[in-house]
Amino acid sequence: MNELDNLAEAARAEFAQAATPADLENAKARYLGKSGRITELMKGMAALSVDEKKTRGAAINLAKQAIESALSQRRQALADAELDAQLKAEALDVSLPGRQRGAGGLHPVSLTLERIEAIFGSMGFEVAEGPEIESDWFNFTALNTPEDHPARSMHDTFYVEGGSAKAPNLLRTHTSPMQIRHAVQHVKRHRAALDAGQGMPEIRVIAPGRTYRVDSDATHSPMFHQCEGLWIGENVSFKDLKVVFTDFCRTFFESGDLVLRFRPSFFPFTEPSAEIDIQFQSGPLAGRWLEVAGSGQVHPNVVRNMGLDPERYIGFAFGMGPDRLTMLRYGVNDLRLFFDGDVRFLSQFR
Numbered sequence: 121m122n123e124l125d126n127l128a129e130a131a132r133a134e135f136a137q138a139a140t141p142a143d144l145e146n147a148k149a150r151y152l153g154k155s156g157r158i159t160e161l162m163k164g165m166a167a168l169s170v171d172e173k174k175t176r177g178a179a180i181n182l183a184k185q186a187i188e189s190a191l192s193q194r195r196q197a198l199a200d201a202e203l204d205a206q207l208k209a210e211a212l213d214v215s216l217p218g219r220q221r222g223a224g225g226l227h228p229v230s231l232t233l234e235r236i237e238a239i240f241g242s243m244g245f246e247v248a249e250g251p252e253i254e255s256d257w258f259n260f261t262a263l264n265t266p267e268d269h270p271a272r273s274m275h276d277t278f279y280v281e282g283g284s285a286k287a288p289n290l291l292r293t294h295t296s297p298m299q300i301r302h303a304v305q306h307v308k309r310h311r312a313a314l315d316a317g318q319g320m321p322e323i324r325v326i327a328p329g330r331t332y333r334v335d336s337d338a339t340h341s342p343m344f345h346q347c348e349g350l351w352i353g354e355n356v357s358f359k360d361l362k363v364v365f366t367d368f369c370r371t372f373f374e375s376g377d378l379v380l381r382f383r384p385s386f387f388p389f390t391e392p393s394a395e396i397d398i399q400f401q402s403g404p405l406a407g408r409w410l411e412v413a414g415s416g417q418v419h420p421n422v423v424r425n426m427g428l429d430p431e432r433y434i435g436f437a438f439g440m441g442p443d444r445l446t447m448l449r450y451g452v453n454d455l456r457l458f459f460d461g462d463v464r465f466l467s468q469f470r
């Protein structure tokens with residue numbers, strides 16, 4: 121084997137050693153680059169005679185071609201290997217079972233709230249929402265609640281930062297502050313007509329949302345839901361409350377023979393007041409009286425705080441517990457299940 125064959129062989133061996141395209145290009149430069157071995161050999165021919173140049177040049181060219189072909193073979197081999205590795209890394213096994221993405225669903229209490237909104241919506245009630253951090257005024261004072269009422273105590277109410285010592289902020293303990301908030305807005309919109317003695321359209325609204333009390337056991341959660349209802353007009357009576365609420369309960373529970381009982385009670389913001397109990401005539405809960413809401417005729421002081429004349433405007437309010445309605449509707453016996461977030465429980469309501 122002559123010197124040129126050795127050179128081509130050495131190049132082939134070096135190319136084979138190159139593990140990456142960059143290594144290969146470096147190896148190439150050592151043979152075919154500006155100061156590579158082949159280029160050096162070419163330069164070395166300058167001193168030769170014409171005949172010697174012919175034979176020597178042809179021999180060098182053969183070696184150069186051998187090196188170039190070794191180079192392009194190695195380039196191809198490296199490119200193939202890279203593609204192989206990439207294909208392997210991105211391999212997709214189409215025989216594997218698909219990854220299931222579970223379909224979500226609404227929370228059972230959300231289902232109830234939607235149901236409440238739909239039913240009262242069909243009876244002409246608007247839906248209003250309001251803040252969960254309330255002022256003492258809207259939550260208690262405007263609702264005719266005396267300074268020393270036990271509901272105001274730290275044992276029952278979560279007080280939060282902000283507000284003043286005399287008028288602290290708190291997490292609303294019921295949705296009743298929405299009676300005032302909504303009515304005040306309504307009255308504002310119709311102020312001119314009211315001042316002109318023309319009256320205003322009736323207030324008919326429900327206000328669902330989260331409420332908070334210092335309380336926690338199987339049937340009480342520190343955060344729970346309420347839905348307020350308010351109907352104020354010039355001629356709205358307790359009879360209307362009975363009709364509307366009976367209609368609502370029968371529709372909600374899909375139970376046409378469901379019976380209601382209005383049991384005398386007390387709330388500072390209604391007079392007279394009543395607890396509303398329902399009784400199923402069939403099914404697992406048949407025969408038992410179940411409390412579902414507080415209600416009553418809106419107290420004249422509250423009507424006044426709405427910016428209305430209690431001599432002219434009268435109506436009723438009610439507050440119910442959507443969590444409890446959900447428990448009754450689905451036969452759930454522990455309220456905490458609603459707030460644990462256990463998918464095994466929640467997925468049953470899809």
Ligand code: PHE
Pocket residue numbers: 293294295296387390413414415416437438439440
């Ligand atoms: N806010 C009362 C409660 O939380 C319920 C209620 C609302 C009673 C409206 C009367 C009128 O218990």
